[in-house]
Structures are given as C-alpha cells and as structure tokens.
Amino acid sequence: xxxxxxxxxxxxLPHYPEKATLEGRNKILAFWLFLGGEAVxxxxxxxxxxxxxxxxxxxxxxxxLFSLPITAAATFILLVSSLTSVFAIxxxxxxxxxxxxxxxIITVALGFGFLGLEIYEFYEYMHxxxxxxxxxxFSSAFYTLVGFHGAHVAFGVMWIGVLIGQLYKKGxxxxxxxxxxxxxxxxxxxxxxxxxxxxxxxxxGKVG
Amino acid sequence: MTVDEQNKHQLVNQRHRHEGPQKxxxxxxxxxxxxxxxxxxxxxGGVNPAFTILILLVMAVLQVFVQMGYWxxxxxxxxxxxxxxxxxxxxxxxxxxxxxLSWMWW
Numbered sequence: 001x002x003x004x005x006x007x008x009x010x011x012x013l014p015h016y017p018e019k020a021t022l023e024g025r026n027k028i029l030a031f032w033l034f035l036g037g038e039a040v041x042x043x044x045x046x047x048x049x050x051x052x053x054x055x056x057x058x059x060x061x062x063x064x065l066f067s068l069p070i071t072a073a074a075t076f077i078l079l080v081s082s083l084t085s086v087f088a089i090x091x092x093x094x095x096x097x098x099x100x101x102x103x104x105i106i107t108v109a110l111g112f113g114f115l116g117l118e119i120y121e122f123y124e125y126m127h128x129x130x131x132x133x134x135x136x137x138f139s140s141a142f143y144t145l146v147g148f149h150g151a152h153v154a155f156g157v158m159w160i161g162v163l164i165g166q167l168y169k170k171g172x173x174x175x176x177x178x179x180x181x182x183x184x185x186x187x188x189x190x191x192x193x194x195x196x197x198x199x200x201x202x203x204x205g206k207v208g
Numbered sequence: 209m210t211v212d213e214q215n216k217h218q219l220v221n222q223r224h225r226h227e228g229p230q231k232x233x234x235x236x237x238x239x240x241x242x243x244x245x246x247x248x249x250x251x252x253g254g255v256n257p258a259f260t261i262l263i264l265l266v267m268a269v270l271q272v273f274v275q276m277g278y279w280x281x282x283x284x285x286x287x288x289x290x291x292x293x294x295x296x297x298x299x300x301x302x303x304x305x306x307x308x309l310s311w312m313w314w
Contacts, residue, residue: 032293035293079243188276188280198246199268
C-alpha cells in the first residue's frame, strides 16, 4: 500500500491524506462556505426562473419545448458521474493513484457528454424552435439558470482535468489530495443543483 | 492528539479499514429510483397536477438528502459547521424564491 508515495522517501501517506494537514482541513471547510454561497447564487436564479416561467411573450412554452428523453439522458449521465467521482475518492483513500486517475478521467468524460447534450439542446431551441435568449422573459430566465449550471459543469471539467495533470506530475500527496477531494465536493454539488433544475425547469415545465 | 501523532497512529494501525463501494452503489440506485419516479409522475400524465408537483418536490428533497448525506458525507460525524453553512445557503435561497414569487404573483 502507498507505493505511490514511497518515492518521496518521507514514509507513508496518511490514510486520509486530504485531512492530514491543517491546510487540507481548512480548504475543505472553506469550500463548504463557498458551496453555501453557491446555493444562494442558484437560489436567486431559481427565484427569477420560477417567477417568469410562464411569461412566454407568445414564444414557445416549456411544455412545447422540452423533451423528457434528452433531460432523462442528461440526468443519468450526471448521476453516474457523481458515482464515479465517489469511486475516485475511494481510490484516493486506498492510495491507488492509477485507479484514482481512471475514475477522474471517466468523470470528466461524462461531464463532456453532459455538456454535449446541453449544447445540442440549446442549438435545437435556438434554430428549430426560435427560442433565443431575448425571445421572452421565460427564455432569458431559462438560459441564465440552465446556462449558469452548464458553465459550472464546464468549469468542473477543466478543473478536474488540470488536477489529473497534477496527479501525473506530482503524484498523490497531502498537497494534491485536498484539491481532489474539494473538486469532488464541487462535482456533487453541481449534481445537486441539476436535481433541482430537472425538477423545477423541465418536469414542472411539462406539468404546466 | 496532534496531526503528527494521528498520522503515526494511523501508520501503526495498518489494518485500518476503508469503506467499500457497496454503500455508494445503494445510494446511487436509490437516487436513480427517485429520478425515475419523478420522470414517471410527469410522463404518465392524467395525474392531478398538484399531486404531481408534490411528488416532484418530495423526490427532489429526498434526492438532495441522499447526495449530500452520503456522497458529500454530511451525515458523518464532525460536519456540524458545513451543515450550518449549507442550511444558511438554502435558507437564503428559499427566502429569495418565496419573496420573488409572492411579490409578483400572490
């Protein structure tokens, strides 16, 4: 065990390397504070969307626009990616760097799959359904809320991508472990936000 | 116990056990089932809209408990401060939603 760390010659990596240093623990705590702030940010976007979701200005309505199979596929992809990032953290705790990197790569690939679906969806709305950013209050609120979430996914994909590079270069240490752990928290939080988006935007839109 | 002492302790304790994937796979299956119920409630149609919305909200809240409790470890010990942070965030978010809706429509 912990053969990944022996090249440092400082003995073994602790069992929970992300919480082994004060800096690591502080990072995790501070990240929770950040996620509390993110909840407020998305809360205000949800408030705007819920307020304006029926103001369609004679443009397409939610029930006309949305396709449940695409939403279901996007939801499934994001749920699976949350599971793979849990597996990445379990590999981290067992100090299996290769396994950790593989799970992170799968997570990033699923993130790209989600983004691809979303780009396809937005493209269809804009070009087929004439549902642009300025079509109606509903369309503006929709693109702002869902687009903000998409931007978070895009940022997460880049962030985890960079961390994979750091893992290759520096290996798993008490410095890199907290970064991986915090990025996994971020990824789960994005999944939680998506739970509300598919419920409030897509499913509620279909109900009316 | 200082961090160094803790680390030494952990080094000695070589037979330390790590949690397996089973618990997380169960949580994953549970969240897939919650998602399916939500989609089915809407896809089936013919159900009273108010009842459908209730089902959707219950599924979403349960889903958040599964994801934040199990996958973000909020149910584990020593997470009181993170829980306070998150509840604070959700409280402000909920206030914003209720305020915006009531100002405009109620």
